[in-house]
Amino acid sequence: MSLLVVERLTRSFGGVRAVQDLSFTLPAGGIHSIIGPNGAGKTTLFNLVTGVLRPTGGSIRFKGEEIAGLPPERLAARGISRTFQNLQIFFNMSVVDNVLIGSHLRLDRNVLHALFRLPALRRVERQARRDAEALLERVGLTDWCEAPADSLPYGALKRLEIARALASRPELLLLDEPAAGCNEKETAEIEALLKSLLADGITIVLVEHDMRLVMNISDHIIVLDHGQMLAEGRAREVRNDPAVIEAYLGQAALAAGHAS
Ligand SMILES: Nc1ncnc2c1ncn2[C@@H]1O[C@H](COP(=O)(O)OP(=O)(O)OP(=O)(O)O)[C@@H](O)[C@H]1O
Ligand SMILES: [Mg+2]
Structure with a gap:
């Protein structure tokens, strides 16, 4: 069965159709x-699929069920998680506490309330903390668990964001520019991490301007322009498509190394 089926999805902001009939x-x-290109509607698409925005029209089905308009925490519980284009790190907290914030999405608020101050809560918290530490190990940040988040190098912050997204145990993980601003070594680390997540059975949707990373790693590429699908296919097909080169890849080549 298809994991995600998007049909005639549209989202307008006033007169701007950020995603149209996709x-x-x-x-x-x-x-x-x-x-x-910038403004093509990539982040808006992520916001629609993860419940941050409601569609103006169209449908989104995840594992056969309509999910359009459900709130992010319900979607997280169903197995959809994401990272944000702009880092959503709490810099005044430790690295492990940043991951715990993600795992708390999984715990029912009423249950938490009932358990408040009870030893059972401390057990739940201890387990959550062990899980968070395991996720940090998963993304190569074991040595940084107790460090304040603001002491992390940039590439490590990008991996911390991924660890937090993993805390809700997603089947579908949407990553909005996970390598933006990373140097070559940091990008290679992200690439290796994405491959290992894939090997764990997580389906990944990647928005990224780093074309070397995209072409290396993608099984399937969708090209958006003005909120619409311009092309779709394997890396080789998309790379050689004249419409894609004209709308985007020409610019991407010019901007190589300076992607937003
Ligand atoms: N909350 C919003 N309110 C109004 N307009 C918005 C909003 N979010 C996005 N837009 C507009 O929708 C269009 C698509 O924006 P979006 O952020 O989805 O593009 P993008 O493909 O992610 O671009 P980039 O590569 O720069 O991140 C743009 O014209 C943008 O200005
Ligand atoms: Mg974006």
């Missing part, structure tokens, strides 16, 4: 990249 299907498994 349809595509993602099978379970694989790394699916969404590329396109």
